[in-house]
Amino acid sequence: MTFSRRNPFKQFLAAFIGGVILFLGLVFVWIVGYQLAFAGRIFPGISVAGVDVSGLSPNDAALKLNQTLSFPITGKILFRAADTVWVASPVELGMVFDPSASALAAYQYGRSGGLFGALAGQIGAGGLGADVSPVIIFDQRVAYTYLQNIASQIDQPVKEASLYLDGTNVVALPGQVGRLLSLDATLIYLGSQLQSFRDGEVPLVIQEAAPKLLDVSSQADAARRMLSQPLTISIPNSGESDPGPWTYDIPVIANMLTVNVVENNGRAEMQVGLDLNALRLSLIELKTYVDRLPKNARFIFNDETGQIEPISASSIGRVMDVDASIKAINEALLRGEHTVALVVGEQQPAVADTASGADLGITQPIISHTTYFYGSSSERIQNIVAASSPFHGVLVAPGETFSMGNTLGDVSLENGFAEALIIYGGRTIKGVGGGVCQVSTTLFRTVFFGGFPVVERYSHAYRVSYYEKTISGDIDPSLAGLDATVYFPLVDFKFVNDTPYWMLMETYVNVSARTLTWKIYSTPDGRSVTWETTGPTNVVPPPPPIFEENPELKAEQISQIDYPAQGADVNVTRTIWRAGQIYFSDNFETHYQPWSAVCEYGTGTEDPIKAAKRKELCLSPDT
Numbered sequence: 170m171t172f173s174r175r176n177p178f179k180q181f182l183a184a185f186i187g188g189v190i191l192f193l194g195l196v197f198v199w200i201v202g203y204q205l206a207f208a209g210r211i212f213p214g215i216s217v218a219g220v221d222v223s224g225l226s227p228n229d230a231a232l233k234l235n236q237t238l239s240f241p242i243t244g245k246i247l248f249r250a251a252d253t254v255w256v257a258s259p260v261e262l263g264m265v266f267d268p269s270a271s272a273l274a275a276y277q278y279g280r281s282g283g284l285f286g287a288l289a290g291q292i293g294a295g296g297l298g299a300d301v302s303p304v305i306i307f308d309q310r311v312a313y314t315y316l317q318n319i320a321s322q323i324d325q326p327v328k329e330a331s332l333y334l335d336g337t338n339v340v341a342l343p344g345q346v347g348r349l350l351s352l353d354a355t356l357i358y359l360g361s362q363l364q365s366f367r368d369g370e371v372p373l374v375i376q377e378a379a380p381k382l383l384d385v386s387s388q389a390d391a392a393r394r395m396l397s398q399p400l401t402i403s404i405p406n407s408g409e410s411d412p413g414p415w416t417y418d419i420p421v422i423a424n425m426l427t428v429n430v431v432e433n434n435g436r437a438e439m440q441v442g443l444d445l446n447a448l449r450l451s452l453i454e455l456k457t458y459v460d461r462l463p464k465n466a467r468f469i470f471n472d473e474t475g476q477i478e479p480i481s482a483s484s485i486g487r488v489m490d491v492d493a494s495i496k497a498i499n500e501a502l503l504r505g506e507h508t509v510a511l512v513v514g515e516q517q518p519a520v521a522d523t524a525s526g527a528d529l530g531i532t533q534p535i536i537s538h539t540t541y542f543y544g545s546s547s548e549r550i551q552n553i554v555a556a557s558s559p560f561h562g563v564l565v566a567p568g569e570t571f572s573m574g575n576t577l578g579d580v581s582l583e584n585g586f587a588e589a590l591i592i593y594g595g596r597t598i599k600g601v602g603g604g605v606c607q608v609s610t611t612l613f614r615t616v617f618f619g620g621f622p623v624v625e626r627y628s629h630a631y632r633v634s635y636y637e638k639t640i641s642g643d644i645d646p647s648l649a650g651l652d653a654t655v656y657f658p659l660v661d662f663k664f665v666n667d668t669p670y671w672m673l674m675e676t677y678v679n680v681s682a683r684t685l686t687w688k689i690y691s692t693p694d695g696r697s698v699t700w701e702t703t704g705p706t707n708v709v710p711p712p713p714p715i716f717e718e719n720p721e722l723k724a725e726q727i728s729q730i731d732y733p734a735q736g737a738d739v740n741v742t743r744t745i746w747r748a749g750q751i752y753f754s755d756n757f758e759t760h761y762q763p764w765s766a767v768c769e770y771g772t773g774t775e776d777p778i779k780a781a782k783r784k785e786l787c788l789s790p791d792t
Contacts, residue, residue: 211275215294215300246363247368247369247370250323253322271303274301330344341388344382395426402455460486466479488513519564538687539611541638542604552605553604560576571665574655622753624664632735646704670694706740715765717767722770727777
């Protein structure tokens with residue numbers, strides 16, 4: 170008996186292939202049979218937008234869809250922004266429903282996707298049902314126009330908060346958040362909602378941009394506090410003799426108020442305060458009243474003891490710190506305070522009244538010089554006394570350039586000066602301070618013979634007899650060219666204390682003797698002075714007298730108001746010696762103009778010249 174043995178794997182493989190072929194055959198038979206059964210008709214279980222179109226031909230399905238689906242016309246699409254709502258139909262938004270294309274899409278369901286895709290579609294539709302999306306045409310241009318109308322009601326620009334003044338009233342306007350409807354992004358959501366064929370709300374895609382400044386109410390409150398009452402500023406610890414206080418009325422503060430926006434750690438901030446430049450200008454004006462130079466003590470030298478003795482105490486100076494005061498004022502106003510003290514600093518005097526002569530190097534007399542003013546009027550004498558007194562006891566520091574004008578101060582009636590004859594505008598006229606040049610001339614000669622450097626000196630326009638008088642009252646021509654005039658601040662006399670020691674000046678007026686003496690005390694450094702003068706050269710006689718009518722005088726009345734003087738040139742050379750050698754030398758050149766006599770006569774005077782001769786006034790040089 171014979172047995173055949175077969176391979177088990179081959180048997181299994183043959184059986185599996187046969188089974189697959191049989192399955193595919195059955196599937197094919199099913200598909201072909203199912204399609205033949207529903208040839209020209211939509212498979213069962215298929216709907217379009219919820220409308221059953223099973224078993225219908227595409228034409229019948231299109232008719233049914235057209236009659237049933239009214240969503241494009243009756244549907245409602247809602248848009249919302251805050252409390253505002255917009256409702257539109259799909260047609261108004263550019264949607265058009267295509268029933269034929271939708272029916273055709275339903276018909277193709279289960280007939281595409283290959284053998285297995287078609288089979289899966291048919292089985293799925295028959296079992297669970299299949300809803301085919303309707304075919305619509307979406308004209309985005311129509312929707313874009315509709316959304317633009319919404320955007321016109323939503324969109325708003327970014328506005329920064331602002332603050333300004335209306336007179337003295339503070340007006341604050343809040344900022345505004347910027348809004349912009351994104352049309353393209355909103356269209357995407359709209360298209361999706363329309364495709365669903367259902368009513369619904371489409372979100373509006375709104376982009377917002379915040380301003381740098383949204384709220385400035387706190388700054389407005391600060392500005393109102395600043396303008397709530399006048400501002401008063403004063404010197405701290407002021408005394409009765411100190412200037413101030415100063416009050417700024419509310420309109421003045423309002424004019425100075427400024428609003429600035431600054432960046433602080435990447436954030437914008439609004440700051441209110443008084444304008445720095447305007448406040449600075451105002452405080453600089455006040456600074457001239459607030460600032461006070463420190464004053465050295467004044468001394469006299471006791472010739473018997475060889476010591477200096479104080480005659481007036483020193484005083485501490487005061488300087489306003491403008492920048493610090495600006496900061497203090499603004500900070501106080503922001504706190505609601507309206508009484509503010511200026512920020513001032515102290516300046517100590519160089520020499521207190523406790524100083525000794527040894528401390529300063531003032532140990533003995535250095536130079537003394539006297540001038541004479543015989544024949545001066547009482548007004549001129551008054552001015553000599555008034556002009557010399559500010560220099561009595563004054564100290565000059567080592568290396569200091571001393572200005573006579575700075576120490577002299579204002580030459581005015583209020584400061585004790587009287588009207589006397591002065592040289593002004595090429596004429597000798599009556600003015601306040603006539604005789605001051607007696608003092609400047611005396612100081613010049615004291616400095617000259619003391620051997621100190623002169624850095625600024627001006628001579629008179631013509632020779633003045635006062636300055637060439639000797640103790641006997643005679644005229645000494647060798648003193649010509651040794652005068653100095655002062656008309657501060659235009660004309661000044663300055664010299665330098667070129668020694669390492671302080672210098673003490675004293676002035677003494679002997680009214681009865683008609684003398685002015687200037688003394689300088691310090692420590693001698695061995696200097697001595699020699700000098701030479703050409704005396705008056707190139708002498709020019711005075712011009713003929715001048716006669717002028719004065720309606721204030723009576724007929725035949727005549728008065729001489731100016732006197733003749735010869736013109737001349739004078740050259741003075743000075744040599745300063747130390748240790749037998751020339752320390753320095755300088756030269757003083759002076760040009761005097763020839764000067765006419767001037768007489769005034771009253772209206773109606775027949776012959777002013779004869780009238781003047783009778784009174785021996787305004788005589789010509791050859792008379």
